[in-house]
Amino acid sequence: MNKCVERLHNGIIKENPTLVLMLGMCPTLAVTTSAINGLGMGLTTTVVLALSNMIIAALRNIIPDKIRIPAFIVIIASFVTMMQLLLQAYIPSLYKSLGIYIPLIVVNCIILGRAEAYAYKNPILPSFFDGLGMGLGFTISLTIIGLLREFIGGCSVFGHELSLFTPIAIFKMAPGAFFVLALLTAIQNQVKLTGEKKGRDVSKIQSGCGSDCMQCAVGDCKDRVMAADNEKEEA
Amino acid sequence: MSDMMNVSSNPHIRSKVSTDKIMLCVVLALLPAAGFGVWNFGLNALWQILLTIAACVISEALYELFMKKKLTIFDFSAVVTGLLLALNMPPAAPLWLGPMGGVFAIIVVKMLFGGLGQNFMNPALAARCFLLISFPGIMTNFECDAYTGATPLATLKAGGSVNVLNMIIGRTSGTIGETSMIAIVAGACILLLLGIIDLKIPGSYIITFVIFYGLFGGHGFNSYYISAELAGGGLMLGAFFMATDYVTRPVTKLGQIVFGVILGILTGIFRIFGASSEGVSYAIIIGNMLVPLITRFTAPKPFGRGGERI
Numbered sequence: 145m146n147k148c149v150e151r152l153h154n155g156i157i158k159e160n161p162t163l164v165l166m167l168g169m170c171p172t173l174a175v176t177t178s179a180i181n182g183l184g185m186g187l188t189t190t191v192v193l194a195l196s197n198m199i200i201a202a203l204r205n206i207i208p209d210k211i212r213i214p215a216f217i218v219i220i221a222s223f224v225t226m227m228q229l230l231l232q233a234y235i236p237s238l239y240k241s242l243g244i245y246i247p248l249i250v251v252n253c254i255i256l257g258r259a260e261a262y263a264y265k266n267p268i269l270p271s272f273f274d275g276l277g278m279g280l281g282f283t284i285s286l287t288i289i290g291l292l293r294e295f296i297g298g299c300s301v302f303g304h305e306l307s308l309f310t311p312i313a314i315f316k317m318a319p320g321a322f323f324v325l326a327l328l329t330a331i332q333n334q335v336k337l338t339g340e341k342k343g344r345d346v347s348k349i350q351s352g353c354g355s356d357c358m359q360c361a362v363g364d365c366k367d368r369v370m371a372a373d374n375e376k377e378e379a
Numbered sequence: 380m381s382d383m384m385n386v387s388s389n390p391h392i393r394s395k396v397s398t399d400k401i402m403l404c405v406v407l408a409l410l411p412a413a414g415f416g417v418w419n420f421g422l423n424a425l426w427q428i429l430l431t432i433a434a435c436v437i438s439e440a441l442y443e444l445f446m447k448k449k450l451t452i453f454d455f456s457a458v459v460t461g462l463l464l465a466l467n468m469p470p471a472a473p474l475w476l477g478p479m480g481g482v483f484a485i486i487v488v489k490m491l492f493g494g495l496g497q498n499f500m501n502p503a504l505a506a507r508c509f510l511l512i513s514f515p516g517i518m519t520n521f522e523c524d525a526y527t528g529a530t531p532l533a534t535l536k537a538g539g540s541v542n543v544l545n546m547i548i549g550r551t552s553g554t555i556g557e558t559s560m561i562a563i564v565a566g567a568c569i570l571l572l573l574g575i576i577d578l579k580i581p582g583s584y585i586i587t588f589v590i591f592y593g594l595f596g597g598h599g600f601n602s603y604y605i606s607a608e609l610a611g612g613g614l615m616l617g618a619f620f621m622a623t624d625y626v627t628r629p630v631t632k633l634g635q636i637v638f639g640v641i642l643g644i645l646t647g648i649f650r651i652f653g654a655s656s657e658g659v660s661y662a663i664i665i666g667n668m669l670v671p672l673i674t675r676f677t678a679p680k681p682f683g684r685g686g687e688r689i
Contacts, residue, residue: 314513323487 148273155277161254162285162325163332168254172286173321175245179302182290183283184238185245188231190279192223193255197263197275204264216259221250254278285328292324398495401625402455404575408566409462409620415562416555420470420525424555427477428465434478435461438485448494456495460484463503463620466556467613467660468510471523476514480506500667501627504617504660511660519655526552532611532656535604543603546610553612560610567619579635580628580642581618587643588614596651614646617659627667634670634677641673642666 161167171189176182199219200207207215228246231239239246249255258278263271291301297315299306314320417425435457443450461481468477484506489498511518521530528534530553531541545551549559556563570576592608593600609615622628622642629638642662649658 310514312513313515314509317512319509319512 147270151270151273152277152280155274155279156281156284159278160281160285160332161278162282162289163329165254165257166329167257168252168282170248171245171252172289172325173318175242176286176290176293176321176324177316178241178294178298178300179287179290180238181241182286182288184235185242186279186283186286188227188242188246189249189252189254190276190283192220192227192249193258193279193282194272194275196220196223196255197258197271198268200259200263201266201268201271204266207264212260212264213256216256217250220255220259224249254282289321289324289328292327293320296320398456399454401575402459404570404573405459405620406455406462408569409459409466409556411562411566412466412556412559412616413462415549415559416466416470419549419558420523420555423474423523424470426474427468427470427472427555428462430474431465431468431477431481432458432461434481435464435485438482439490442486442490451494454495457485460489460502460506463501464506466616467503467507467554469518469521469523470525470555471520472517476510476517480510483509496626498626499670500664501621501624504621504664504667507660508664521552521554523552528552530611530656531607532650535607535611536650536656541607541611543607543610546607551611557613557616560615563615563619567615570619576619576623579632580622580639583636583639584618584622584642584646585609585614587640588646589643591644591647592651595647608650612650612657613659617646617663618642622663622666627670629670629674629677631674631677631679633679634673637673637677638666638670641669 155161159165162169162172168189171185175185196216196219200216203215203219224247227249228239231242231246258275262274266274293315294300294302296312297317297320298313299308299311312320315323413428417428436452439457440450440452442448443452461484464480464484465477468480484502488500488502488505489495492498507518522528529537531546531551534541541551546558547560549562551558567576567581571578589600589605589609592605596604596608598604622639629635645662645665646658649662650656
């Protein structure tokens with residue numbers, strides 16, 4: 145059980161997919177015009193992520209290595225289709241405002257990334273919690289970005305209109321998404337740097353793997369990566 | 380002979396020209412346009428100019444203080460940015476609007492990219508476009524105490540007629556500093572005589588625009604329409620003071636001419652085919668982003684390169 149809690153912490157804080165790993169930028173920038181949209185997108189992705197991680201972990205010994213990506217895509221796409229139909233049936237307003245970005249969850253790199261990096265070589269329960277943690281991390285970041293953009297760009301919070309100041313409309317448009325994302329990432333880096341100065345060990349907080357395969361003792365991905373490199377050299 | 384033995388590393392020849400002197404000259408050259416704006420539109424314009432400049436200088440100082448960097452506010456570049464931005468504001472805009480744009484120009488466009496010399500687009504224009512997108516209602520409302528109704532360019536676009544002489548003098552509605560062609564050209568002449576700017580960018584910009592307008596504007600090379608298009612809007616202010624910004628223009632001679640031609644075509648496209656009657660700001664910041672490419676393709680050949688190998 146301890147490992148499951150560790151996976152949750154990893155997904156939400158240490159390797160937050162949006163602010164640390166910089167994955168899934170397309171939905172992050174496109175749908176966060178309001179807090180509700182961010183929350184809806186995040187939760188939809190969380191469900192797909194947790195369930196597809198679970199199924200991929202269950203099938204990891206059956207899926208052949210060479211066609212694993214198509215197999216992942218089929219599993220992910222099935223869940224996305226289910227979510228899309230459910231949203232259309234029960235929350236049509238959210239379905240309408242998220243639009244094309246729901247089917248696009250299939251190609252969201254967080255989901256494929258977690259399948260490849262974690263679920264494909266770990267048991268079912270930790271994989272489920274890994275997906276859940278990553279999904280919640282994604283949800284929290286998207287909701288915060290949406291909240292800030294909605295507040296500054298439209299002067300409202302979760303759809304409740306306030307009239308405190310003249311809204312700065314650019315924050316509801318594409319440039320505003322970049323401003324807010326950059327601001328949050330900068331804050332995240334600042335927190336990391338001050339932690340480092342105080343002597344806390346933050347070496348584990350890294351952007352994805354990023355480490356040298358030759359030095360790596362943890363993952364078993366290195367055999368696959370090096371085999372691929374060898375093949376390239378021979379070709 | 381003893382002087383000849385004095386060994387030192389380069390540079391050996393130093394000019395007395397420095398950043399702060401050039402920036403001060405630009406401020407002086409902008410004063411006619413600013414003064415005319417204040418006389419034309421009243422005290423609100425003066426407050427807008429002063430507050431915008433103050434916001435630019437203070438935000439630059441605070442950023443450098445906070446980030447423990449060298450204080451650079453005495454090179455007057457923040458003053459130029461603030462003044463240019465204020466000259467691009469509508470005269471009746473609320474007084475918090477200019478300072479807000481100033482903070483955006485200095486912090487986001489200039490300082491976050493590394494300060495003067497590192498910004499990839501003109502801070503004043505980027506801030507104007509920021510305000511234009513954020514507050515389209517306020518930024519395109521040119522009604523004030525002195526004038527009501529649309530700007531001359533908007534009137535012209537809607538098919539109305541304008542008084543070209545008033546436009547050249549500047550007795551029309553518009554942003555604070557863009558209306559008077561005479562004041563702007565007088566200021567530009569100071570810079571041209573001092574050698575701070577040359578005619579490569581403004582010249583190619585204006586000539587290209589005139590040709591483009593003549594070909595596609597629907598009125599042919601009609602002197603009434605062409606002079607109205609030249610005198611109206613921000614074309615003169617943009618061509619002489621903003622397109623020639625040292626940081627955001629190409630450094631090669633050929634590149635500067637290419638830059639001017641691109642600006643002329645873009646302005647023509649925006650004015651003739653766009654929904655708005657004005658497009659100088661967008662043309663210049665899009666041109667700014669093409670500058671690295673232009674510089675790369677117009678770099679002169681180093682001595683000894685090229686030609687046939689023997």
